[in-house]
Amino acid sequence: MATERDRRREAYVGKARAELSGLAVRGVRMGGNAFSAVALAKGDLTPEERNGAELFSGPDGVALRKSLAKLGYEPEDWCTLCLPAPGAPDALAAPLVRETLAALDPSTLVCCDDAAAQAVRDAFADDLAAIQSFPEAMLEPGYVVYVRGVRVLALGGFANALGDQHQKQVMWARLKELPPLGEPF
Secondary structure (H helix, E strand, O other): OOOHHHHHHHHHHHHHHHHHHHHHHOOOOEEEOOOOOEEEEEOOOOHHHHOOOOOOOOHHHHHHHHHHHHHOOOOOOEEEEEOOOOOOOOOOOHHHHHHHHHHHOOOEEEEOOHHHHHHHHHHOHHHHHOOOOHHHHOOOOOOEEEEOOEEEEEOOOHHHHOOOHHHHHHHHHHHOOOOOOOOOO
């Protein structure tokens, strides 16, 4: 016999499933745990990802998952999102980017490359314009910015940094700015 709590949980899951299915039909590419605290976004895809491989299935994903685990995130506590730069053939319109992030509702968004950061800049231009610090308002790499209650960090070319020891250290220093927030209860 289903309890009221079970029925409520099923309603939440059903609502999320419908929202995410609707987004996928409109061209939003995502993966991982839709109920996670962290969304990892990239717009510059590898050839394998362009041909249908899972987002962050290469060395960048391995490194990010290891980094998140080292910071204290649970292994299942992330989702992925493809955010090509505005103007790219597969770019998402700004309202669709906002709708997608509202549906996923992460507490933290990591823009792993410049394309994803630009998509977020365009989608939240009005919110970012209200930020006093120019580097933060421009989502320059390394700054943690709060946009509509979400921590946003642009890494600035995570995948490209993996081949350079110094740049890997820079990326790690930036990621350390995003410790898990903890449970709200």
